[in-house]
Amino acid sequence: MTTVSPTTSVDASTSPLRPAQVRARWKRQASRAVGYAALLVAAAGILLPFVWMVISSLKENNQVFTVPLQWIPDPVVWQNYVEIWAKSDMVTWIKNTLILSVSVTFLQVLTGSFAAYGFSKMRFPGRDALFLLYVATIAVPWQAYMIPQFVMLSNIGLSNTLWSILALQTFSAFGVFLMKQYYESIPESLSEAARIDGMSEYGIWRRIILPLSTPAIASLTLLTFVNTWNDYLGPLIYLRSPELWTLQLGLQTFVGQYNAEHALIMAGSVISVLPIAVIFLLGQKFFVRGIATTGVKG
Template structure:
């Protein structure tokens, strides 16, 4: 019993450490600029300025940023679910020369930091004429080595006897993928979708480098506009950060069971 209480105490401390920055962000978003900058600091605002959230929409084109971010996120997520599942199906179910070598090469991409390939990618997209377009924001993010690895692990856990039974019934190779594999890998697909949405919604460096105009700017880059060279309006910055966080919080609350089950099942795949 004492050990159980100790575990819960450690978890509570960890939860407090994780939640405190978020609460501080929310409280700062409701303060005035002077109160946010004063020393000693105050935890709760003297006057709760809800109008800070309205000032965000008046200061930047928040709705455009929301729309751009949503469109890029949906494009990347759908692309990864389709392309990564097809690649994972090939690695899990098909036999072809050099399969293991190719899979190792794909996984090696996970060990390469994005900053290293940023300049080569920029050169490729420049030659294609895609700079400052949604093609540059969506297309490179429609495939990931992590997505292939995650789904391959799920596909390996699905009994091959189902494939054989489907083949006897006259099902094609693509039919096995569509009718057998995907329905049995729903937790993995949902987990990959959530990971992709989070990564795309919070992406900053890639949109910052690849876009120049307001028409293609995403939330993460738009929020950075509140950071001045000499001073930063922290209440508006925190208010815009809260607004950008709300959709992800809603998604996590609605899909947390699927995310946890997907990660748990992936951990026991062979």
Template sequence: MATLTLDPPSAPQRRAGKRTPWQVVGRAVLYVVMVAAAAAILVPFVWMVISSLKNNNQIFTVPIQWIPDPLVWNNYLDIWTKANMTTWLRNTLLLSVVITFLQVLTGSFAAYGFSKVRFRGRDVLFLAYVGTIAVPWQAYMIPQFILMSKLNLSNTLWAMIALQAFSAFGVFLMKQYYESIPEELSEAARIDGLSEYGIWRRVVLPLSGPAVASLTLLTFVNVWNDYLGPLIYLRSPEIWTIQIGLKSLVSQYNAEHALIMTGSVLSVLPIALIFLLGQRYFVQGIATTGVKG
């Protein structure tokens, strides 16, 4: 009867599967640094959640009281009665959804033109457009405000939508991802008689799920957390966003710190949920952006 013998691993194979003491120490130090960094990032959020369950006079006690006594669950009920939380959330959600949709639409469409359509001066125009990212918003904040005032859009949600419907960063992100899609697909679609719009809608856009998810997440978070824009353009309380609304809880002589922390927790929950649901697509989109196919 034949017997099966296994050759022992060679010396290079044994060395490849065995870590040196310095590698083990380095990996351990790396894990310690990552855990410390994660803790430093999470501690403010933990403190915010704990503070939302305290009274006002317990929030800034020294030393920090990490376990509230008593637990003030009524803060999550009072925030809806003492503040116009429903209106703030509705306005913030409306702006976030509309602006995110417009930025993904315009960014992906413009990116297709810059990456798949050849025309004279394309690269120069793209560099000039992307170069606007380097210009700080404070440099053209006043001209924008004057323009919105001349158009009678100031103190309306339309001002925020009009100013943020286009994004140079979105065009850059989508273009870099489109570069990874083989040009042969577009050429085959043109031979089959598809227009450039049809190629974008039926070929390129369906293959760009990770990039679209990344741009959607980044835009939604940016609009949701925007404070300075709504502070400038939204003056009426009925069109305030949640960031401006929470600021209104701070008066000249008093501040509802417990309600502010409660509202902050409620404002973070949608962002955390969206990130958890789209994390896989977000990481994939960032990782593959700029990689040629």
């Protein structure tokens, strides 16, 4: 007769689950399924207007607001995208918007990352108070100082030029805040070692801090580019000549002239949204990493 030694252990992985453990596992799986279902419903609710916009841009004009809603265009009218280019100055609008978006994004990333380095890695009297004062300007709405700003830029001759938009958006308190919070997650020992080796502060910023800040830079680039691309109020105030209009301002003017051409308006809206969608798809990995790690100190 074979006996089992008292010291023989039973593998926990092969032991049957207790009823309480089974119920806990089912609860976790059920809550996860409910969470995924809620996310799917939310995603569908967010994407549905964009899907409808794309579908409507491929319909005939009298089919856009038919009841019941026609989800599959019949026929598919690709001519709408050709006609919107023929009836509007789309090339000029896109060119101006692209110039402003790329320039403002570059300047904000440059100035924001450089100022953030000073606030996070350098020591000087009143640093924290100055940073708080600078970041506090985020709470001041633009409408509060919009008129004095317009008068000032008009007096120096920048009104009705693309330079006015560049002057307005070269510096961003939010960009400085975002980059500073990320810089604080980079170990200070790297900067100290570089200083001991004789590297200047500019060299530390350019050769050490910037290469380690790719997620934060990508996040700031994406947010700034999207905000500048979609900006309507700034160009409306400062850009009065049609040859300076941006895409958003030009489309609004087009809607006023062709308010019954719903299919063409939808085609123009798709053209304005498409670059942003492509940029989000290409940079979403860096964007999520930058937002998730901002504020986490090393």
